[in-house]
Amino acid sequence: MNTATQQLESYLEAFSELEKLAAWRDLPWWRKLREDAFARFAEVGFPTTHDEDWRFTNVSAIAQTPFQLATKESSSVSPEELEPWRVPDIRCQLVFVNGRFAPELSQIGKLPAGVTAGSLADEFSNHAQAIEAHLGRYLDIRRDAFSALNTAFAEDGAYVHIRKGVVAEDPIYLLFVSTGNKEPLMSHPRNLIVAEAESQASIIEDYVSLNSGTAFCNTATELVAGDSAVVSHYMVEREHPQAFNVSTLRIQQGRSANVASHSVLLGGGLVRNNVHPVLAGEGAECLINGLFIGSGRQHLDNYMLVEHASPHCDSRQFYNGILDGHAHGVFHGRIVVHKDAQKTDAKQTNRNLLLSDDAQIDTKPQLEIYADDVKCTHGATIGQIEENALFYLRSRGIDEVSARKLLLLAFANECLDRMKQDSVRTHLETLINRHLFQVANSVPAARVDRGEEQARKWEELG
Amino acid sequence: MSLLEIKNLHAKVENHEILKGIDLTVNPGEVHSIMGPNGSGKSTLAQVLARRENYEVTAGEVLYNGKDLLSLKPEEAAAEGIFMAFQYPVEIPGISNVYFLRSALNALRKYRGLEEMDAMDFLPMFREKLKLLEMDEKLMNRSVNEGFSGGEKKRNEILQMAVLEPKLAILDETDSGLDIDALKIVAKGVNSLRSPDRAMIVVTHYQRLLNYIVPDFVHVLMNGRIVRSGGPELALELEEKGYVDAERQAQLA
Numbered sequence: 001m002n003t004a005t006q007q008l009e010s011y012l013e014a015f016s017e018l019e020k021l022a023a024w025r026d027l028p029w030w031r032k033l034r035e036d037a038f039a040r041f042a043e044v045g046f047p048t049t050h051d052e053d054w055r056f057t058n059v060s061a062i063a064q065t066p067f068q069l070a071t072k073e074s075s076s077v078s079p080e081e082l083e084p085w086r087v088p089d090i091r092c093q094l095v096f097v098n099g100r101f102a103p104e105l106s107q108i109g110k111l112p113a114g115v116t117a118g119s120l121a122d123e124f125s126n127h128a129q130a131i132e133a134h135l136g137r138y139l140d141i142r143r144d145a146f147s148a149l150n151t152a153f154a155e156d157g158a159y160v161h162i163r164k165g166v167v168a169e170d171p172i173y174l175l176f177v178s179t180g181n182k183e184p185l186m187s188h189p190r191n192l193i194v195a196e197a198e199s200q201a202s203i204i205e206d207y208v209s210l211n212s213g214t215a216f217c218n219t220a221t222e223l224v225a226g227d228s229a230v231v232s233h234y235m236v237e238r239e240h241p242q243a244f245n246v247s248t249l250r251i252q253q254g255r256s257a258n259v260a261s262h263s264v265l266l267g268g269g270l271v272r273n274n275v276h277p278v279l280a281g282e283g284a285e286c287l288i289n290g291l292f293i294g295s296g297r298q299h300l301d302n303y304m305l306v307e308h309a310s311p312h313c314d315s316r317q318f319y320n321g322i323l324d325g326h327a328h329g330v331f332h333g334r335i336v337v338h339k340d341a342q343k344t345d346a347k348q349t350n351r352n353l354l355l356s357d358d359a360q361i362d363t364k365p366q367l368e369i370y371a372d373d374v375k376c377t378h379g380a381t382i383g384q385i386e387e388n389a390l391f392y393l394r395s396r397g398i399d400e401v402s403a404r405k406l407l408l409l410a411f412a413n414e415c416l417d418r419m420k421q422d423s424v425r426t427h428l429e430t431l432i433n434r435h436l437f438q439v440a441n442s443v444p445a446a447r448v449d450r451g452e453e454q455a456r457k458w459e460e461l462g
Numbered sequence: 463m464s465l466l467e468i469k470n471l472h473a474k475v476e477n478h479e480i481l482k483g484i485d486l487t488v489n490p491g492e493v494h495s496i497m498g499p500n501g502s503g504k505s506t507l508a509q510v511l512a513r514r515e516n517y518e519v520t521a522g523e524v525l526y527n528g529k530d531l532l533s534l535k536p537e538e539a540a541a542e543g544i545f546m547a548f549q550y551p552v553e554i555p556g557i558s559n560v561y562f563l564r565s566a567l568n569a570l571r572k573y574r575g576l577e578e579m580d581a582m583d584f585l586p587m588f589r590e591k592l593k594l595l596e597m598d599e600k601l602m603n604r605s606v607n608e609g610f611s612g613g614e615k616k617r618n619e620i621l622q623m624a625v626l627e628p629k630l631a632i633l634d635e636t637d638s639g640l641d642i643d644a645l646k647i648v649a650k651g652v653n654s655l656r657s658p659d660r661a662m663i664v665v666t667h668y669q670r671l672l673n674y675i676v677p678d679f680v681h682v683l684m685n686g687r688i689v690r691s692g693g694p695e696l697a698l699e700l701e702e703k704g705y706v707d708a709e710r711q712a713q714l715a
Contacts, residue, residue, distance in 0.1 A: 395545075400535070410557045
């Protein structure tokens with residue numbers, strides 16, 4: 001109990017420090033929201049594995065580390081350091097260092113009329129009404145302590161706004177850099193993406209870390225897709241193995257809105273990826289597509305909560321996991337069909353490859369259906385690289401390491417193929433390719449002989 | 463020098479002895495057929511030659527081009543010119559046929575110290591081979607064998623063989639499950655690859671295939687041993703009298 005009190009005190013101290021700064025947060029509605037959020041966090045604290053939503057992920061390492069809020073001084077990054085991490089060929093690049101917008105590292109370029117992309121803190125005054133209409137309206141600070149924490153400490157992040165009917169052809173790229181320090185640092189980037197009715201946009205959130213200090217990035221994004229809007233969202237995690245990353249993507253979909261969420265988790269030590277779409281308007285469609293590749297002692301937790309709140313909505317979840325070494329993966333797929341959401345069509349598939357005896361996956365479907373005319377299916381597989389396929393490739397002359405890599409890449413391709421934005425897909429393909437080569441190389445050849453597939457399969461129709 | 467020399471080969475799978483002393487010599491240009499009932503060891507022999515690792519060789523030796531074949535990995539055997547057409551070709555979702563074949567060809571070329579072939583050089587050659595097997599090019603942009611019919615899978619095996627141009631091709635029951643039209647196309651493909659410096663081992667359960675691919679030698683494999691060898695007429699005799707009679711004849715001899 002004592003340590004819990006100490007933890008809380010350090011957060012309380014940080015919170016009151018923050019209160020003194022940053023004028024934009026003095027807007028009464030926002031101040032109230034932040035205070036409520038902090039009160040909520042103070043009340044519940046960090047979740048434990050007794051909490052059903054956190055059964056497979058122990059966050060005590062986050063709770064016990066005395067993180068400091070990153071200051072501007074601790075956040076200096078040179079353009080050269082950043083260069084290798086950037087995505088070439090994307091014109092609009094916004095860089096955030098420890099959660100704060102870094103204009104000197106960003107290049108926004110000329111955006112089409114009706115498209116705004118910038119720092120939330122800066123835009124707060126220009127777009128006060130639009131921001132007030134959405135910020136904090138969707139993220140559930142009561143259910144989730146990390147969302148509460150993010151809301152309490154949010155200082156900056158990205159604000160993207162697409163006006164009604166506007167098509168933003170080029171993707172908008174948001175690069176979040178964590179810089180470690182001697183002291184463990186935390187940051188709480190807060191993003192708001194509003195795509196008005198009939199608009200179209202692609203947004204990429206990319207999380208990287210520059211040096212090896214301990215860092216905790218607790219990020220939250222509210223994505224609002226108006227009626228018939230079409231939005232693709234990409235989340236890429238490639239921080240170093242000491243990094244803690246908790247991300248929450250809360251999607252609010254209007255009538256016939258079509259949203260695709262793509263997650264690619266390659267890096268990070270302890271990663272929790274929350275994706276929470278609410279299909280609020282009739283006929284909305286949501287694709288939730290993900291790939292997680294873990295090795296070493298990485299812990300990659302994917303928590304999906306898909307809420308069908310209106311009739312005739314479709315949701316598709318596809319998550320593929322590749323786990324090597326002592327890595328631990330989690331896929332928790334929860335689908336809630338509210339009582340009015342008749343004719344819901346929800347599908348969930350989680351496929352996993354375990355490359356070592358010590359790798360672990362917990363996969364858990366959770367269906368809560370309160371309507372009576374719905375179609376919900378879910379399925380998961382856990383297997384190894386198929387010995388048959390490996391031998392087939394080798395018998396044609398492809399060496400073992402290349403053959404393994406090819407098979408892993410094929411498995412990853414299932415996710416890449418669902419990404420519609422060519423430039424982003426090509427970039428991610430390169431990243432994944434490079435990453436998989438390390439994984440394929442590190443697997444001892446002896447494992448292959450025992451490659452008997454011990455697949456555990458389940459499929460249910462509810 | 464013989465291309466392949468198998469001497470007293472014994473092999474087991476999961477402690478079950480399947481090959482119990484095989485002797486066979488194959489010279490360049492020859493086509494050998496190995497016939498036998500289910501469970502006689504035909505496929506095991508093919509898999510051992512293709513170097514599948516879960517078959518354990520317990521005795522004997524196999525010389526290929528004078529080299530110890532049994533010390534090679536599957537990819538090395540392939541690079542040395544051995545090709546096995548699978549009885550059950552494997553489906554590999556996520557890798558296209560074209561990509562797979564070009565990767566395989568380039569892996570072989572690299573092993574042999576040749577330059578890799580780029581798409582510009584590969585495609586015209588590839589299209590020729592597709593024509594030979596009467597295969598639709600569209601099929602080649604799809605994943606390896608995924609959603610292929612039985613006949614398409616077998617034709618795809620022979621297509622791979624045509625592209626990779628092995629010195630020793632082993633066809634493991636390539637005829638099984640084919641209708642007569644598909645069988646003719648496969649046989650045409652195989653026959654076009656017959657050449658004085660290429661040998662083939664055609665493993666089959668039925669004589670039918672040998673009407674179209676006429677072998678120089680026929681061997682009867684039963685219970686892990688070759689019990690009879692002869693010319694193409696032996697296949698016809700087997701068809702007429704069955705394997706049981708062949709075994710009796712062998713015992714009498």
